[in-house]
Amino acid sequence: MSFGPRPWQQTSWDWRAAGNFMLGGTGAGLLFALPFIQNHSPFPVILALLLIGGGLGSVWLEIGRKLRAIHVFFNPYTSWMTRESFAALLLFGFGISFLILDQTELQYLAAVAALAFVYCQARILRAAKGIPAWRAPQVVALVLTTSLAEGAGALMLMQPEILATSLFAGAVIARALAWSGYWAALKQPGSRSALETAGKALVQAGTLAPLALVVLGAVYLPQAVALAGIAAILTGWRLKYVLVTRAAFNQGFALPQLPVRGAR
Numbered sequence: 001m002s003f004g005p006r007p008w009q010q011t012s013w014d015w016r017a018a019g020n021f022m023l024g025g026t027g028a029g030l031l032f033a034l035p036f037i038q039n040h041s042p043f044p045v046i047l048a049l050l051l052i053g054g055g056l057g058s059v060w061l062e063i064g065r066k067l068r069a070i071h072v073f074f075n076p077y078t079s080w081m082t083r084e085s086f087a088a089l090l091l092f093g094f095g096i097s098f099l100i101l102d103q104t105e106l107q108y109l110a111a112v113a114a115l116a117f118v119y120c121q122a123r124i125l126r127a128a129k130g131i132p133a134w135r136a137p138q139v140v141a142l143v144l145t146t147s148l149a150e151g152a153g154a155l156m157l158m159q160p161e162i163l164a165t166s167l168f169a170g171a172v173i174a175r176a177l178a179w180s181g182y183w184a185a186l187k188q189p190g191s192r193s194a195l196e197t198a199g200k201a202l203v204q205a206g207t208l209a210p211l212a213l214v215v216l217g218a219v220y221l222p223q224a225v226a227l228a229g230i231a232a233i234l235t236g237w238r239l240k241y242v243l244v245t246r247a248a249f250n251q252g253f254a255l256p257q258l259p260v261r262g263a264r
Contacts, residue, residue, distance in 0.1 A: 007190060007249040010131060018244040019058030021121055022237045025143065027051030029151020029171075031091060031114035035107055037155070037163045042099050044158055045110070048151075049095050052117070056088060080127055084120035087113055118147045125243075133191035133247045138182040143240075145175040150236045153210075153229035160225040165214050172232055176207040179239075194247035198239045206235030 031048040076082045091113035098106035122143035125134040133139075152168040179202055186192055210228035217225035 007188065007251060010248045010250055013244055015245060016058045016062040018241045020055040021240045021244060022055065023051045023058065024055030025118055025121060025147035025240065026150040026154055026233060027055065028114040028118045029147035030154045031095065032111045032148065033151045033155045033167055035111050036167050037159065037161065039159060040102065044155060045095050045099055049092060052088065080120050080123040084117060084124065087117040087120055091117055118144055130251045131248050132188035132251060133186060133243060133249065136182060136185045138178065138185045141178040142182045145171065145178040146236045146239065149175040150233045153232035156229040157226055160222065165225060168229065169211060169214055172207045172210055176203055179203065188249060190249040191247040195242055198242040202235045202239050206232050
């Protein structure tokens with residue numbers, strides 16, 4: 001028999017930390033999606049950088065001593081937060097350089113840095129071994145595909161061409177598959193209960209409905225494509241918010257054996 005309290009929900013990360021995964025993930029997904037359609041407009045890049053900057057600014061608000069944020073750069077060998085920060089520096093550098101120089105190579109480099117940024121975000125969660133909802137290996141694929149689906153949805157709002165819609169359709173399907181694998185691996189009852197509604201919304205309103213809207217937009221109503229992108233973004237944000245703030249139950253502890261004082 002095991003003894004010990006039930007797992008409790010972590011309180012160290014709140015909506016500000018979730019904002020980094022939500023805004024930063026969408027911005028990085030958008031930056032990664034741009035080279036697939038050979039877009040040379042500056043506006044998607046500007047939007048992507050603003051979203052990523054907003055996400056980083058959101059998590060910065062969570063720091064008690066704001067000037068100590070520089071310490072995040074001091075531990076690249078073991079900290080995924082440090083690696084995320086370096087990836088952010090690279091993607092901002094390449095993104096701003098692309099805006100100034102308009103060279104395709106810089107756009108590709110920004111996309112690679114954006115992918116590294118999202119991967120680091122996923123590994124930040126994966127490294128939290130005490131929280132079952134975060135430490136599952138499948139969370140990496142879930143975060144990556146969710147960010148790509150959100151980014152492709154944002155791109156489709158600005159440029160609803162065939163390549164963008166095809167990328168979007170593939171991304172939301174991949175996200176649904178990643179969610180299915182993650183859900184099957186998640187065994188912690190409290191986390192499953194917290195994520196159940198958001199997961200259903202991700203499949204129904206964030207996958208099936210957008211795919212139907214894309215088809216509708218292609219054959220009858222072009223405005224439906226915009227609704228598909230918005231639905232994919234909002235359901236992805238909801239899932240990330242719940243994952244970070246409400247489904248993050250600690251492991252708790254158990255005492256398989258208790259010391260028993262011998263009789264005298």
